[in-house]
Amino acid sequence: MRVHRWTSIQFKRTIMADLRVKIGAVEFKNPVTTASGTFGFGEEYVDFMDLGRIGGIFTKGTTILHREGNAYPRMAETPSGMLNAVGLQNKGIDYFVSSIYPQIKEYDTNIMVNVSGSTIEDYVATAEKINALDKIPAIELNISCPNVKQGGMTFGVSCAGAAEVVKAVRKAYSKTLIVKLSPNVTDIASIAKAVEDEGADSVSLINTLLGMAIDAETRKPLLSTVTGGLSGPCVKPVALRMVWQVAKAVKIPVIGLGGIMNATDAIEFFLAGATAIQIGTANFIDPAVSVKVVDGINEYLDRHGYSSIYDIIGALDM
Amino acid sequence: MRVHRWTSIQFKRTIMADLRVKIGAVEFKNPVTTASGTFGFGEEYVDFMDLGRIGGIFTKGTTILHREGNAYPRMAETPSGMLNAVGLQNKGIDYFVSSIYPQIKEYDTNIMVNVSGSTIEDYVATAEKINALDKIPAIELNISCPNVKQGGMTFGVSCAGAAEVVKAVRKAYSKTLIVKLSPNVTDIASIAKAVEDEGADSVSLINTLLGMAIDAETRKPLLSTVTGGLSGPCVKPVALRMVWQVAKAVKIPVIGLGGIMNATDAIEFFLAGATAIQIGTANFIDPAVSVKVVDGINEYLDRHGYSSIYDIIGALDM
């Protein structure tokens, strides 16, 4: 009996679709990754899931220097979502290199560092330091953090600003360069094109939508910073639309995210044109969700008779 | 007994706060109005509530000519919200003047016509026709419809475009001019200032966020137009943030909307700086919600000892 069961599992595995995708020079065993700021450096999740099952991890936003982040309260629940105003709290790139990198570099998945900054020089200096790390195959340039005054959103909301910072980092960073775009703009496709023109290997979107919450009884804002970044299923329709617009506009692969809670949501992003996806807020509701999404994508591809994830990327039937 | 009950109601009424607000030249008995496209011309709701209890009604979007709108399907449910792609279906301004206006002009509430268009000439021509109608004290210029190619969103997403159309309409329309702003922009406060500079008496925001939904199983978009406008509680954090930003930037009164489901939500908008609010999608869930919001605002003001709605407008405690 046991032998039979094993055989059938083996058989099932052999008919599984090919989930591998490539972004820039990086191969991913599957297109499911976790979003910056929602997954730490992975270690918080090892009790709940096998990191080796997912395609990659985008780390916490890292800056040139240590940052304390914004004051508490930094979080407010909203209808089908949440606002955060963490404000890029992190110990700085040197601490990452000396204390975090040695611990995470043997993970059996791709680790991409999310790089944030306030000035072009900061971005460049941080990227340069990461360039030297063997086991970090890519960075995600966060030009879209809405939660700190100089969190890069000033770069991310204009084509010129975005192009300028990408150009500078591109010179300093030789590996795969992913640029994370802000949704708080009139025309996200043009910004995507601008960063593509400067040599970005991929764009990821969306970062959080700028929002706000108020406690009517106390008349106070619910975040110390008044405004914060909205994430979760509430933003999925906007994220999906932007991924669709950007995927039509650029030739580089698009990494889609925003409100993905399960495999069905993920598949919608592939159909809209994403080559890979990130899971953010959903990790808070179910710390093993990313592995479940991998399984669900497999099940979907099998059920529909697709042999590769590429069969559904951009395959929206209009 | 009956007499007693009546007396206590009378008494309760006399201690009620003053809910009256003024927008341009228009006096509203209270700051609760219903949003364009979600309340017809009011007649669909008379079985469920007393229209005389609310401050006003913003009518369906009206254009110079009859429009069939977009093909079905035009609606998709989303987490805590919905997408619509109605596409300004309406019978045109002449039909409004001849057949609808005579029926609604005696309503005991303010009726504001929502004016949409594809060209400046259309906007102007429509506004001129409404200028002649005694019982229409204001128009709401919709320069932000995301659902038709020339739905005005092209005007609404740049300061220059917005200014141009408002300038032209301002010349042709002498009564209160409210301009409805698009949230699909990088900097809504500048657009608000641009329309204020051209003589708008008020701005209302937000119109719907551009979004998209896909059926993963059929691989088809859920809307015939692929993208549509997102509304409902999911957009409230974004709406609140924009109202707050705009209210700080302009001197004219701001009408706030986006995801208001109850009196608490409404109060959050007042605190953020709105002088009046509109209720949209919530009417579909509870067709009597607008009256309940009026009652809830009264209850809140009483409980907190405020004598006027103006006590809480912009009264966010930072």
Next chain:
Amino acid sequence: MKKCSLDMVVSANISLGDSHFLLKFTQEEPLPEMLPGQFVQVRIDNAPSVFLRRPISVNYVDRVNNELWLLVQKVGDGTRKMSEYKIGDTVNMLLPLGNSFTMPKESQSRLLLVGGGVGIAPLLFMGSTLKQEGFEPMFLLGARSEGGLMQLDEFKKLGKVYITTEDGSAGEKGFVTQHSILQEPIDMIYTCGPTPMMQAVARFAQYKSIDCEVSLENKMACGIGACLCCVTQTQTGHKCVCTDGPVFNSKELSWQI
């Protein structure tokens, strides 16, 4: 007809196989007037992913006991939540909504009500109304297999019942449009069911020049004519299924038939 928002109390929830169930709501006061073909908008709280109300046809109205019946198929979170309603639960509904099936003319005596799947829901109420008015309705009910046939006893009390199943497990094998009853003279058809079925029935009716009314199930937001989301294309432009419908004469519709 005045619409209202009613809090109704569940008096029975009867499972009809895996995927269908019958809800009864009873109240002391007489129910508002309702016509066959009309529907209600059910408010569903606390179901994941459900934001809007759900339109459900009036399946039957028992005026003696002040009972409203709804026949529902579980297809998603909303209807699944409804399937869990317990006796005594209160459910808010807007009703009565929409137009209704039109009564036949005196001259029309051979009336066929064609239903597929849960589309039989409004036909029970229509059948009982026709019978009350002195007509002798006939029913042609289709399902994938025997298990999908519901309320047969109720239908049989109202008139002759003809059956097709796709797998032949009951009645004639095949689709409703292949049933032999269609070879006999018919004066008027009322139909509700999956769109392809209704289109096939309408095509048949048009071919035979039989008057045919179809009941559409477009997606709705408001259900009361305010949002213009539920439109169907007709010979005279877009019409709202929730107010101009759900019942349309098949000739009115712009179907490719």
Next chain:
Amino acid sequence: MKKCSLDMVVSANISLGDSHFLLKFTQEEPLPEMLPGQFVQVRIDNAPSVFLRRPISVNYVDRVNNELWLLVQKVGDGTRKMSEYKIGDTVNMLLPLGNSFTMPKESQSRLLLVGGGVGIAPLLFMGSTLKQEGFEPMFLLGARSEGGLMQLDEFKKLGKVYITTEDGSAGEKGFVTQHSILQEPIDMIYTCGPTPMMQAVARFAQYKSIDCEVSLENKMACGIGACLCCVTQTQTGHKCVCTDGPVFNSKELSWQI
């Protein structure tokens, strides 16, 4: 300590007055190790407006019967939904989360556990653990009025219980910090309750140079140290209440005391 995601089954839901209730979860297998001061993250489905998990302290662990107890106050939609759990319902939780109260040193024998309102929740587990380890904990419990005092019988089994109520309906009238027991020598204080109460207790402890641990209840998203939403300002910068806490030595915190 390894964290896990467990589906636990409700074995009792006991109402303690209008606004509080006690949930028990029982399972066949031994429960994972849990320490006093730790908490669980409860997943709540199908409650309006609830999106994130809800952090709740471990109130008590019965290792013999494999029972986990949670003492909960109804304050919003999430806790209201929890108050409706029925025996047999399955609830998903992440546990055990956070650090824990530290065990006293041998030399510390006069231990006072000060709780206010639902803040008594973790103190029961801490008290029972202290007693097991051979200590003799004392409890100082405060509430607005007698009705707000909960689990007194359980506390009394573990040690002496002192009470204050704001209205004087039980114990001494006033706030916990006004209770006469505080005049006697104390070696260590553990406290959990409303922030103003904990700050007052911490102020008292600092003034008297008594070691004092407080258990914070900052708002959380993940509960496992991943989101950095739950931070509190400490002498060494922002720390996560969900992993570095919820228990902090009061001297570590940057409170204005």
